Amino acid sequence: MSLLQEEREIILSNEYVDNFDFDEVAKFVKGASKDLFISHHFKQKNKMLVQPRGGFPTYQKQFALNEFFVKANVDVLPLTIDSNTRLNDYATAKKMLRLSEENDVDMLNGYPLVNHGYRTTRKMITHFNKPVSLRHGTPDARLLIETAIASGIFEIEGGPITYLLPYSKNFPLDKAFLYWKYVERVCANYSQLNEPINRESFGPLTATLVPPAITIVIQLLEMLLSLEEGVKSFSVSFSQTGSMNQDIVTGAVIKKLAKYYAEQINCADAAIHLVYHQWMGAFPTNKDYAEQLINMSTVIASMVGADKIITKTREEASGIPTKEANAKTVANTQYTLGILNGLPNIVDEEEEEILTLQVKAIMEAVFNDPADTLWRKVFNSIKSGVIDVPFSPHIINHNKMITIRDAKKNIRIIKRGNVPIPDRCYAYDKAQCDLTKDTTSIVNDIIHDIGIMQ
Amino acid sequence: MSLLQEEREIILSNEYVDNFDFDEVAKFVKGASKDLFISHHFKQKNKMLVQPRGGFPTYQKQFALNEFFVKANVDVLPLTIDSNTRLNDYATAKKMLRLSEENDVDMLNGYPLVNHGYRTTRKMITHFNKPVSLRHGTPDARLLIETAIASGIFEIEGGPITYLLPYSKNFPLDKAFLYWKYVERVCANYSQLNEPINRESFGPLTATLVPPAITIVIQLLEMLLSLEEGVKSFSVSFSQTGSMNQDIVTGAVIKKLAKYYAEQINCADAAIHLVYHQWMGAFPTNKDYAEQLINMSTVIASMVGADKIITKTREEASGIPTKEANAKTVANTQYTLGILNGLPNIVDEEEEEILTLQVKAIMEAVFNDPADTLWRKVFNSIKSGVIDVPFSPHIINHNKMITIRDAKKNIRIIKRGNVPIPDRCYAYDKAQCDLTKDTTSIVNDIIHDIGIMQ
Amino acid sequence: MYIQVRALKNMKVVTGVVGNDIHVVANRLLELSLDARGYEVFNLGVNTYLEEFFDAVVETGADVLMISSLNGEAEGWSREVQLLKAKYKHLDNLIMMIGGNLVVGTGSAEDIIPKYKNYGFDIVCHQVDLNTGLDQLEAFIEERVVNDSDIKESNK
Amino acid sequence: MYIQVRALKNMKVVTGVVGNDIHVVANRLLELSLDARGYEVFNLGVNTYLEEFFDAVVETGADVLMISSLNGEAEGWSREVQLLKAKYKHLDNLIMMIGGNLVVGTGSAEDIIPKYKNYGFDIVCHQVDLNTGLDQLEAFIEERVVNDSDIKESNK
Ligand code: B12
Numbered sequence A, B: 001m002s003l004l005q006e007e008r009e010i011i012l013s014n015e016y017v018d019n020f021d022f023d024e025v026a027k028f029v030k031g032a033s034k035d036l037f038i039s040h041h042f043k044q045k046n047k048m049l050v051q052p053r054g055g056f057p058t059y060q061k062q063f064a065l066n067e068f069f070v071k072a073n074v075d076v077l078p079l080t081i082d083s084n085t086r087l088n089d090y091a092t093a094k095k096m097l098r099l100s101e102e103n104d105v106d107m108l109n110g111y112p113l114v115n116h117g118y119r120t121t122r123k124m125i126t127h128f129n130k131p132v133s134l135r136h137g138t139p140d141a142r143l144l145i146e147t148a149i150a151s152g153i154f155e156i157e158g159g160p161i162t163y164l165l166p167y168s169k170n171f172p173l174d175k176a177f178l179y180w181k182y183v184e185r186v187c188a189n190y191s192q193l194n195e196p197i198n199r200e201s202f203g204p205l206t207a208t209l210v211p212p213a214i215t216i217v218i219q220l221l222e223m224l225l226s227l228e229e230g231v232k233s234f235s236v237s238f239s240q241t242g243s244m245n246q247d248i249v250t251g252a253v254i255k256k257l258a259k260y261y262a263e264q265i266n267c268a269d270a271a272i273h274l275v276y277h278q279w280m281g282a283f284p285t286n287k288d289y290a291e292q293l294i295n296m297s298t299v300i301a302s303m304v305g306a307d308k309i310i311t312k313t314r315e316e317a318s319g320i321p322t323k324e325a326n327a328k329t330v331a332n333t334q335y336t337l338g339i340l341n342g343l344p345n346i347v348d349e350e351e352e353e354i355l356t357l358q359v360k361a362i363m364e365a366v367f368n369d370p371a372d373t374l375w376r377k378v379f380n381s382i383k384s385g386v387i388d389v390p391f392s393p394h395i396i397n398h399n400k401m402i403t404i405r406d407a408k409k410n411i412r413i414i415k416r417g418n419v420p421i422p423d424r425c426y427a428y429d430k431a432q433c434d435l436t437k438d439t440t441s442i443v444n445d446i447i448h449d450i451g452i453m454q
Numbered sequence C, D: 001m002y003i004q005v006r007a008l009k010n011m012k013v014v015t016g017v018v019g020n021d022i023h024v025v026a027n028r029l030l031e032l033s034l035d036a037r038g039y040e041v042f043n044l045g046v047n048t049y050l051e052e053f054f055d056a057v058v059e060t061g062a063d064v065l066m067i068s069s070l071n072g073e074a075e076g077w078s079r080e081v082q083l084l085k086a087k088y089k090h091l092d093n094l095i096m097m098i099g100g101n102l103v104v105g106t107g108s109a110e111d112i113i114p115k116y117k118n119y120g121f122d123i124v125c126h127q128v129d130l131n132t133g134l135d136q137l138e139a140f141i142e143e144r145v146v147n148d149s150d151i152k153e154s155n156k
């Protein structure tokens, strides 16, 4: 028995998991409908796939949500996991699930997949026969991902960097790398049985003034860490920056460089997709305005040429959206994609060049780290501030980089910290901004820049 | 007394007009607040002006509508005229106005400006102190425009072609040219007293598969006819075509050529503005979808670089919009303009060249008509089909040009009729389309092409 | 009795938009579609009054009168159809068809179709796509031919 | 009695986001803003529990404790403030400030401010912009200095 298989058996012999039948699961994946694989839809697609967000504790409620989404013509169903499960606290999840079922009130903010188990969940997934995307936020997602794939969920979001730096204050990053390594390998192995399992990175990060260079570097690194383990279908992603042009440039550069770096490690055979998140930052409280913002995000996603879009709702600024609001966004987004035609071909060579230079310089610095494996190089680079995510709450993050918007609302780096932004690019970025102001005015500008959509 | 002044006195000695005090009106215009002049706002503006549509019969209701618009942060107020007034039937308008006032039910589909008179209407206009745009559809608008300007309405929409070919079956076109000549001269004369009166052409025409070349030619000709008479501020306009790229190209070409042709007649000193109409064709009946379409129109207007946008409402497919729906569009459009940043610079040289060649060829054919004045040349060109507006109901229009959408939803000319589209351009347009289909399929395509937003 | 039915391909159709309606788009498509299907079309365009329609039918010897209405005016005009038609002779075989948006606001086909059949229309297409409507016309004509042959047979 | 009040420019501030809240954006802006205004800042970041706040105040000898909360958790924690503070000595002159979104869902400042003052906060900023909040702090400090001089005067 391989080392991995040994590890799998240990992980799956969990008191909250009922007997995991490896052979049956393998047979299931082998024979599963192609329609369940988002990787299959990406291959066939002639339109951008639309995916909302959402998860409820009970089977019934989750089923009802899915029915609602299907009626609204969804392309990809979400399955958002509750926060106890994210912290591997299956005991609490179990208790809260029982309370939710008994009292018809939601005691969890998502679907406790491990407690429901794969045998039950698979019924729902195969019933709808639509690809499902797993949204969690779990540093140690090993058990969760095994259960997900056994259930027929063939897209797994997250990654050791993107699920840690925005979501956690002090979960050990090195551990996260190892746990995700396991996830990648499991995904890679199952990918050999049928269409590939798709892995997706979480590009929005903190959704707050993250400069495209940082987003792209992290997307590329999580992609490489995944392809290294044998994953054959991967989605890089980012969220609306606030400048249409910066979005388009970011999309162009990330597509080009994903291909380039995949080739560098001899993984040109992997399919790389682009996912765009509707505005992830501070939303307007006016719900009509929120809808304008959402529609505009869809238009920009089309101009970026995304393969999939992940939607928000008009209720973002107030609370967890109702299924009605959620389905409404899906229907509206589909309509918009249908009527938006004659997209112009937009190339901004100068911006693309600057961004490419920034990304390549940081990537080079990461690769030059003396550590023996890629994940250790990445780990060291985060520790040393070569990678620095603005507004990350994690203690390992440097927080020395400062960004601001220029007059056109492009995010620009005005303090690079330890990030090896080449001098020319740094000068370019700073030249776009008015830095003659005093610090208080600049802080006011930053506050304003964060709230541009409000 | 000049000939024009004699004509003015005859026109204004109408039994439905109470004594018109020329001197007082001139003094009023001379001293009027700059804020009432849209030409002044265009000069000062750093944002796209937002203007809705709307008109109610009674003073009270029109006042209430305006209050609503102002609350929604409108830039330009509309004043839409009822259809009796449009047909110079002031007797019926008077009766219906009285009925509307007595019974609190709207018996007219707009504001009967002539019956209200300028003394009353001016109170409303000066009260709100916002620029007002007159929307009518009147072939003989001489009395209407005198009354409008005396009321403080300093933007006049329409023109001899754009208010005839889409709106009428058999009103004599030559008469319309002469009536509009009067309007231009009155506008030109008043323009000398204060900021210029702005004239605006109605670019949407039939809003149905009108190819940009035809739209632009008609815009340019109405502009020239207006500038010839001394107008110093003019807005060319067009409505969303259905292809983002075609809109952008149309905007670029119309701006360039308006400047060019104005210079040709030594009117480079006139200010030329660009107005964009949100989608004017068949609307979706689903009101949520209608809102998506409206938002998308706003985004495209920004990419086109319009100086003003004229809005639709979510109720377009059902009936005359409530003031709530109307105000909602205004607020949403303003919000969208505020958050839409980082517009890319888009140039499609090939499409611009083709379109420019088409327009110049038609313009040349018009100028080459042997008639002595421009309006007669234009008149003859319409009669002979050199200018041919798809889907015009007017008997003078040739209806020999056939257009269709290509795969990117650009409107293409597949039968040119008598319109002198240069061979190269004609071949280009046809090459974009699949013309191997049989006629029934092509008709089906056209039906589909008209309904693309539904 | 032998009733003459022209071959579909040579049938004459008078069409137009009734009343003060200038929405011409559907009318143009109708003409294109009828042309393509081989009918001989006399299109009176928008803004056409009932008398004009019947006059044109008589003048051209049309087989089909196909009225269009978009802005809800149709019902007002249609009430007068029977009365007016009765004034003209030899219109018994005229196929009468109406289509478009046949009410002000919204209404259901179940209510609308019988009403318009009572007004004297053979085929009523409320918010029905053009080509679907023309398919209905062809089906109607073929059925008539069959019925007519039946009549011919039984008269032998 | 002479109460020492550090010059504004040298004041020490302990700040952070209370509870399990990881929304760090406002917290970062706060640090930048405090820095810019010349305070000496000890930022405990997100995910900070009450004890950690008070421990830090004692360790650093801070003049101001500035708590932030975004996800509605604040009220739960604030009920324990008085009790906990009482356990520490020499915190009588500590200026206690809280800001952010101080309720789950929506609520009005009129209801919220008195409540939080009862919990022991001197300055309460519900959905108040950062810089407006810091202006309030400065006004509060200056007022205190004046009051203190008054006390000094009257003690002469
Ligand atoms: C384009 C348009 C215009 C253009 C018309 C250009 C022209 N000359 O045709 C312009 C801008 C000039 C215009 C002017 C006006 N319009 Co207009 N216009 C429209 C709009 C946006 C689309 C209409 C259209 O072309 N649809 C596309 C065609 C292909 O579809 P269709 O007409 O519905 O026909 C389909 C079917 O009904 C069927 N069909 C039709 N006839 C027949 C016949 C047979 C036999 C069969 C089988 C089938 C069939 O086939 C077609 C394809 O499937 C509609 C709103 C909307 N629907 O979104 C308003 C609308 C129709 N207009 C309206 C009004 C009020 C006006 C004006 C009076 C005022 C104004 N807004 O300025 C003027 C003057 C009109 C007049 N005197 O009649 C109202 C009508 C309200 C009502 N139902 O009572 C509408 C609904 C807009 C609104 N909400 O106010 N309009």
Ligand code: B12
Residues within 6 Å of the ligand: A166, A167, A205, A206, A207, A208, A280, A281, A282, A283, A284, A315, A316, A317, A318, A319, A320, A321, A391, A392, A393, A447, A450, D020, D021, D022, D023, D024, D025, D026, D027, D029, D030, D066, D067, D068, D069, D070, D071, D072, D097, D098, D099, D100, D101, D104, D105, D125, D127, D128, D129, D130, D132, D133, D134
């Ligand atoms: C960006 C964001 C995220 C980012 C956060 C990145 C990060 N680490 O900071 C990411 C994507 C990671 C995220 C994650 C989550 N989020 Co979140 N997030 C948001 C979002 C969109 C914007 C928040 C923001 O940054 N605003 C900008 C800052 C500058 O404004 P502010 O925080 O409101 O602060 C202002 C004032 O309050 C004041 N202020 C604040 N503190 C103080 C202190 C003092 C002394 C003073 C004077 C003033 C002051 O100054 C600021 C500027 O004026 C909001 C929704 C929205 N508002 O649109 C949801 C939102 C806050 N998130 C929410 C949730 C539920 C979560 C998650 C639990 C689940 C999920 N969606 O994945 C997770 C985990 C969060 C956790 N454990 O706490 C909910 C909270 C519901 C509630 N109120 O109870 C919201 C409302 C979204 C929603 N509708 O579901 N989120």
